[in-house]
Amino acid sequence: MKIHEYQAKDIFKKYSISIPNETVCRTVDEVVAASQEIGLPCVIKAQVMVGGRGKAGGIKIAKTDVEIKDYAAAILGMEIKGIPVRKVLVSEAVAIASESYLGIINDRTEKKTVVMACKEGGVEIEEVARQKPEAIYKVYADPLVGLLDHKAREIGLFLYENPKVAFECAAITLKLYKLFIELDSSLAEINPLVVDKSGRLIALDAKINFDDNGLYRHPDIEAMRDRESQDENELLARERDLSYVRLTGNIGCVVNGAGLAMATMDLVKHFGGEPANFLDIGGSSSPEKVMNALEILLKDKNVKVIFFNIFGGITRCDDVAHGILQAKKSLNIKQPIVARLTGTNEDKAMEILKEAGLIFAATMDDGAKKAIELLQ
């Protein structure tokens, strides 16, 4: 799960990581009031959960009251990568002496939490990792003892020559690590971490992502979820315990299992079609789950054909068949349905569906091809 910069900064504040003086605003009037509170010049930053806000014109420095109004109106009216900007952060313009990068993730290969530092701030760290890996200094936390003080000092001494600043940075690193662990983060990033003209370290930007598997023990974090800016189908699927991701095609896919669901999308594409979505109905799927899945799927008006690809194991094909029958009745489905149901109770499923007007397929390949044909 992702949260906005301003939310991440609220968390930073709780962990005593210094941030600029700033306020989140929803209207131009609020921006004007905030700028008067903070004093000019001010930075206005679009609060959207995608990268490249700066390039898209979503971050501006305003030096006058006129600029404040103009920029606020412009940014609050814009879309960035298709996402409308609903909030901006109005922030003091920090006098920057130097910028660097500080971030924490769980390293999948080493199976350890790793702190990464880079002397260049504001960079895309994955880009640096690919192009100039030697520019990134890494220290691993001991999984059981935690991030040891001397490891945090190493980070500080790598980034800053001045011992005072280096130790302040070490302290921030320990706080960021504490936050990362305590909140089940999957990414905690200060980018850039800046030294201001007075020698103080400030987190100018903040990004925190959370491990979905850990959210159950952080209701306060779950409550930060920005429902406004999320796809409504994805939200609905989440509520109904289904895994759904909207794509841009027209063949709606209903699959059991995440890997098979991806492979199904890929197969549709492989044979020349365009999948409309990723949709995993999960393991022990009841007829109700199939109903729910179809309801969500059909909210996407691009869907012209529905392709069921079920490999029964725990999932029983007859449950799926019942779900399809019920959905056909109650949801008034007009789109043709291609069904490939194999494994547990597939015979029963065929019996149930024999008069339902479905197009049956014996294999995945067959099903994908039939779905594509139906579009023409």
Add this chain to the structure above:
Amino acid sequence: MKIHEYQAKDIFKKYSISIPNETVCRTVDEVVAASQEIGLPCVIKAQVMVGGRGKAGGIKIAKTDVEIKDYAAAILGMEIKGIPVRKVLVSEAVAIASESYLGIINDRTEKKTVVMACKEGGVEIEEVARQKPEAIYKVYADPLVGLLDHKAREIGLFLYENPKVAFECAAITLKLYKLFIELDSSLAEINPLVVDKSGRLIALDAKINFDDNGLYRHPDIEAMRDRESQDENELLARERDLSYVRLTGNIGCVVNGAGLAMATMDLVKHFGGEPANFLDIGGSSSPEKVMNALEILLKDKNVKVIFFNIFGGITRCDDVAHGILQAKKSLNIKQPIVARLTGTNEDKAMEILKEAGLIFAATMDDGAKKAIELLQ
């Protein structure tokens, strides 16, 4: 450091470990008011930090208002092992179905935190350990991962057959462990842990000791120190960074180093004398520290002779000598002083002290013997 039962129970409350309904009182009137609040019968328990309160008559169950007053007056007026009772805990009389023991310490031999459980409650656990070690069930916490849930369940299943009670006990064990670790305890004990008639687990008594080395990071715990019931000389020594323990003899010992200080006491005893105290002036001892030490020592009116036993290493004998000279002047010391000063700068010390009227000794043995002779 030790705290009172009522203080330990306040901590239990913070960690959601169930305790009886109870109030701490300083006067008979407070006890009467508390008993009316709680309802009769009530238990009145003397709050002194020594064992054997029950045997000494410091715990009584009062069934009537008259008993409440009588017992309160009796207990608040008594001394237990020489310590005056200044506070009592007035507590609901829990209907007990069964009693057991639950305690946590750091095991010096295994170098791990150990949870100990015993099906008999209210016992002296060290006594059980000596007489019937098989009656104690032990589980060790992993030092880095902590007390794992299944280890806590083991404790619960050992103590109770009913799974519901066993799991409640496991939960209490985890809370007690959390408290133990977070507060730098050296002992956290629920003795007895009782099941009441309704099947609920309640900590009927509570004992928490703290690791002195950890106190610096728990100012809230340090603030619980009961200064009233501590020896004033020991408190004063603590403030002045000296290690002092009052004994009952008449030869005051001033030594550098804890081991040597104990050996000096032992030697005095060995040759037929009685040490008045343990006193370690520490490593790098300045003249001021020696002054402070003598000031504390002389508050003990039993002291008839003073025996300095200094083996100079980091401690410089000349510093000690200066301290003695200053103290003689400003404190008006009447008691004879036997001085054995050897090691770093011992010659200088002799020079400084040559006209101070001290009795010099070449060895510890010699010093101890001379100190004893002076008493006759």
Add this chain to the structure above:
Amino acid sequence: MSILVNNDTKLVVQGITGRDGSFHTRQMLNYGTKVVAGVTPGKGGIDIEGIPVFNTVAEAVEKTNANTSVIFVPSKFAVSAIYEAIDAGITLIVCISEGIPTIEMVKITAYLKHKDCRLVGPNSPGVVSPGQAKVGILPGHIFKKGAVGVISRSGTLTYEIVDHITKVGLGQSTCIGIGGDPIIGTKFIDCLELFANDNDTEAVVIVGEIGGRDEQDTAYYIKENFKKPVFGFVAGKTAPPDKRMGHAGAIISGTSGTAAEKVKIFKECSIKVGDTPAEVADLVKRAV
């Protein structure tokens, strides 16, 4: 021979009294797996499908000599179940439960470091050595004894590919679902090390997906160290970046961990990659 599970496997089912636990206990027994014990704290003393249930794994091991555990407990209790199995001296743990926070896996990995115990999963569909033992939820009927080792990050996609392999007339030595989480106990390379020494295994199929760089690391490892033919498949070619595709580990971060990158490196390391599940089976069939 096979790897990980075989005729010597003595299985304890953690969470045997739950819906999934009891259902799959029956399935595993039907397959011929030696299920010797079940564990549900507080339910010790009862029987499930004729299998004795204990309060603790330690007790189950003591009474039945169980050496392998399969975990079916709800995600909130799965971490504790893993630690309990490790402490009880179990040497192979297959964790079917999903939803374990990543940081708990970081800790478990460290805890396992000096223990004689291997963890498969979490979020694993299980491990099957056809004709010997089935541990987990993989449907038994699709397997056939044979010489192809299968290692996969997913569940039903594994069935799909195994089914194709069986249908082209080949069989499997052992099939391992390593699980779809970002941090897992046993990775592709760990399985390959075992397959390298297994005489029954002549070829290996790796079923990967988007997210992380496990497939990439594995490809380089194979190029340097692994002598048997390896075939690959990667799911998620059409997955968009920064979206979790079901599995906690199946997420492209920016531009890294894409299927294209993985397929490219597989091919660079001379691993034949099937474009579709059916094609994978055909590639294997042609080679062996």
Add this chain to the structure above:
Amino acid sequence: MSILVNNDTKLVVQGITGRDGSFHTRQMLNYGTKVVAGVTPGKGGIDIEGIPVFNTVAEAVEKTNANTSVIFVPSKFAVSAIYEAIDAGITLIVCISEGIPTIEMVKITAYLKHKDCRLVGPNSPGVVSPGQAKVGILPGHIFKKGAVGVISRSGTLTYEIVDHITKVGLGQSTCIGIGGDPIIGTKFIDCLELFANDNDTEAVVIVGEIGGRDEQDTAYYIKENFKKPVFGFVAGKTAPPDKRMGHAGAIISGTSGTAAEKVKIFKECSIKVGDTPAEVADLVKRAV
């Protein structure tokens, strides 16, 4: 031969810029110890007594091949200093600093378990192998090269006993102050295991005190395993129960950990016990 420290000891002083650190660096250099580096974070680049100071132990090890560390930092930073030394690959750490919370020692012990590193202390006065190296704060002039190993829980009491041993005409192979805390890195038995294999050591003196059961365990160990003559002393015969006698570990709990109990078990295990420090030296003198 000696144990723990010798002519190959290359010492890094952690906290070298502090008052105690710099003072004892001079003392150790005067004794002939090979002090090769100092560490104080943030002060890297300067010299103390001609010894280069680094920001980190890792850097000190890299530049000077230091293999032993002595820690003189304030107690609040001592835990971090120990971890840093371990991670830097130091094989012997002597921690002079005192006041480390017990629970931190529990953790450090576990962290050390699979590392090639030994910790002496905390709250140790140091280790001396006369004529070779002195690491810590023990006064050099009382030592004489010889064949008596000394292991002690205290500081100045060790000086007292060593002084007597020297004055009766004997010398020491190595003298180890193991520290007065309840949980310490190296215990009596650990030292005895090393002395057992040290040809230069003919007899061992153990200086114990009240608190815990280390002396008792050691006595039983000696009875079963240790072939060289051992002599004992126990301080605190007159100590009252439940009072901390200076050292964090010197506390009689109820009726356990008394000097009487320790002396009794020493004697049961045929370890001769001196009633006074002088007597210990006499006993050794008569035996060797």
